Structures are given as structure tokens and as C-alpha cells.
Amino acid sequence: MDEALLRQLAWMDYRLAVIFTVITPIVLLIWSLVSKIESMQRLLGIYWKVASLLMITVYLLIPSWSVGYLTGLLSRILIPISLWFWIDLNEEIRDQPASKLKLVFTSWRWAMTAYCAIGALINLPFFSCIFSATTKQGAYCQVWLEAPIRYKEILHANSSAGFLGFLGATGLIVYGIYLLSFLIFRLGRQGRIAIEQ
Numbered sequence: 001m002d003e004a005l006l007r008q009l010a011w012m013d014y015r016l017a018v019i020f021t022v023i024t025p026i027v028l029l030i031w032s033l034v035s036k037i038e039s040m041q042r043l044l045g046i047y048w049k050v051a052s053l054l055m056i057t058v059y060l061l062i063p064s065w066s067v068g069y070l071t072g073l074l075s076r077i078l079i080p081i082s083l084w085f086w087i088d089l090n091e092e093i094r095d096q097p098a099s100k101l102k103l104v105f106t107s108w109r110w111a112m113t114a115y116c117a118i119g120a121l122i123n124l125p126f127f128s129c130i131f132s133a134t135t136k137q138g139a140y141c142q143v144w145l146e147a148p149i150r151y152k153e154i155l156h157a158n159s160s161a162g163f164l165g166f167l168g169a170t171g172l173i174v175y176g177i178y179l180l181s182f183l184i185f186r187l188g189r190q191g192r193i194a195i196e197q
Helices: 003-035 038-061 067-084 087-094 100-131 133-137 139-155 161-190
Strands: none
Touching: 003 038, 003 100, 003 139, 038 067, 038 087, 038 139, 038 161, 067 100, 067 139, 067 161, 087 100, 100 139
């Protein structure tokens, strides 16, 4: 693939990520709080817990750590699962009377699912960036590091890349512990029910 086209694709992906994974869910959360629709609030709370892996990915990519490519791919798999996994929340949202919020919320869920699926497929060829030091140094992998480095320049200009990577690694450890405890303890006890009994 041409490097200029790849760069445009990478930057478009980061821009879409900001729209779909940050701005729209914040608007939906505020809207659902104002409308007092608890099922949407609960699902968006779960979404934010899962989607935090995207921010962890940005911090892991700032110092060019290979694990960031893996966490980016994993986040695109886990986010759609978190949006559709819960039987009780899906039923409650489906049973809500027709409204603009319900339409926008449902449209966002489908758009996020499509965005994550397409993004995961696009990122599969870059999986080699995780394992090969020589591949990681090529323009092929470096293009995906430009946005995290720009983010660092804007928000963390006085911090070292290593320190920000350490914050990302710490976040990844906490995320991993939380995910494992959910899979081992809570999922077996509650199944696909989001609201604790």
C-alpha cells in the first residue's frame, strides 16, 4: 500500500475514533442522564470501562511499544461485545418507547459495531508490528504512531515518552486484572445479566 494513502487511512481512523468512541458516547451519556434512562446509562458505563483500553493503547503507542498494536486490535473486538452482550440491557433498551435518543443510541451501537469490525480487519495486516523489530521500524508501522505522538505533543509536552508508556502499562495491568476478575468470578455467577441481583 502506498505510504501516503496509508497515512491518510491512519489519520482518518483516529479522527473517526474520536467521533465514535469519545464525543458521541459523551453526548449520549449526558442525554440519557437528562432523560433518566437507566438502561442506557448502565450500558454506557460498561462501554466506558471497556473502551478505556483505547486510551491505554494511545499511551502504549507513544513510546512505540509493540503491545499497543495488540491492545488496539483487542479494543476493537471487546467494544462491540460490550455493547451487545447484556441480555437484560438489550431488552430494556428495545422496550423503550420510540424517541430520538433511542434512535440515536441504537444507530450509534450499530455504527460502533461496524467501525470496530472494519477497523479490526484493517489492522490485521499490522499485527506483524507486534512481533518483528525490523517491521516495527518501517513506515508500515510508524504511520500508526503519528497520532499518539501528536497527542503527546499537545497534552504532555513536558513528559517523557517512557513515563507515558509506564502509565499506559500500569493502566493495562489494572485493566487486565479487572477483565480477568470479571471473566472468572462475575461472568460465571451472573452470566449475561448486567444488573447485579
